[in-house]
Amino acid sequence: MNEPLLRVENLAKRFDGIVATDHLGLTVESGELHAVIGPNGAGKTTLISQLGGQLAPDSGRIYFAGSDITAMPMYRRGLLGLARSFQITSLFLDLSVLDNVTLAVQAHAGHSFRFWHDVRAEKALREPARAALARVGLSDRADRITSALSHGEHRLIELAMALAGRPRMLLLDEPMAGLGPEESARMVEMLRALKKELTILLVEHDMEAVFALADRITVLVYGRVIATGAPADIRSNAAVREAYLGEAEGTDHA
């Protein structure tokens, strides 16, 4: 049997006595789109931060592509092929859009102690960056200063940056957050295309998007996994309905 691309064992993290991650176990198979859902405060972003390396877990293990990355600094996880997008847009706002994506390419192109050659003339960096921008449909924005773009476009730049590093796996933290219906639909289409080539762990509040895209879904409540399974199983799971979906449906119809 194939080793899962990402395996999380017994992961635990507390903040001042509040349990954010409670002995959590999770596997993501190579090639699947695995969604993590849960009510507010379930510890979804805390989980993604531990996977990405922004937070160190108190205990437990994280394996990616067979190696233990629990204590690995974030930049090395990036180099290993694990790319993260941020829930709160985290871009280089005062640089151009193309420079943002160029940096993402450059991160995977060896060390950057190169002091003399004009980086903006380096085809090896600029072409993949332009290609990533083209994939998210932002080619015409390449030379704009990033802060001048809309929120929806910022989410797409996030995605382009994650793609630019040619990752094996994407950690997407609420890519639809703050998007209008049209932009959300565009993002769903984008992710549908991406999941053919990449393994994706998706944290998302938009249930419609999650059930449309996910191969498997894990439900978190208070940092614990209460269910994992195919979308149909999750939809019919009694515990999940009680803990989560009832509430979500209530708000969906509002």
Place this chain on the structure above:
Amino acid sequence: MSAALSFRNLVVCALMIALVLLPVYVKVSGNIFVLTLFTRIVILGLAAVSLNLILGYGGMMSFGHAVYLGIGGYAVGILAHEGITSGFVQWPVAVAASAAFALVIGALSLRTRGVYFIMITLAFAQMAYYVIAGLARYGGDDGLTIYKRSQFFAPLDLTNKTQFYYVCLAVLFGAIYVTYRLVNSRFGLVIQGSRSNDVRMRAIGFPTYRYRLTCFVVAGMLCGLAGALIANNTDFVSPSMMYWTRSGDLIIMVVLGGMGSVVGPLIGAVALLVLEELLSGFTEYWQIILGPLLLLIVLFARGGIDGLLAKFSARVGA
């Protein structure tokens, strides 16, 4: 209108040509004082250019940058005092000593951010100030007179005011060119990315600490060179050249001229020191005029004078 021919670029070119031709004007007019003033401006402009590398491009708010003026200056002063007057020894020692000091300050301070970073750089600079003020053998508080300027090969004579001015100008233009190449390289993009969003930089795979440290050391080296020039210009070094108010002056030049623009700090140095000269001719209380002027620039022209010029060019161009 093409970028190459913008109003702003014309002004910058005019400034550079004026600096190159200044000794001609001095020869014709016989006004030797202007040459003395502008030698100082060019040297402090070099220090400001080096500060801009970390402050403007790297977002590292160092409040102790003048320490390298002192280290570079004292490297020349102490060596001259001990009988070593060759510039081929003095200047590399000035640069190397500055690099070593920057490496130590940077290694510690770059682990912190914001106010802590400011405080640590300030504390180190003040520490160096007191250490040097305590060196009785080299004049202590009173400073150290340099009886012989740095010696280079035969026709080059630093005691000749015009020659010395051109040496300073050449070093300044060289530093501006190096900065230009640096900030537009892969390294420069990493530095600017780290200024913009360091957490994100590390998340996408950059160990930013080592890049920022390198940038910090390069800036220290360039400023150390400015220190060696100052020592030759004044034939004297004293601890006051590295006092924290001097670091403040350098910050003002960078902010006034335009942070994160390659020539901004030079414009800032010219503007500040010429203004200081003119205003102090008018009144003893010239700082009362200079202060509000700086406030206006900081409040309304965030890119400094260079930013204003660029904005004006954009308007004219459109």
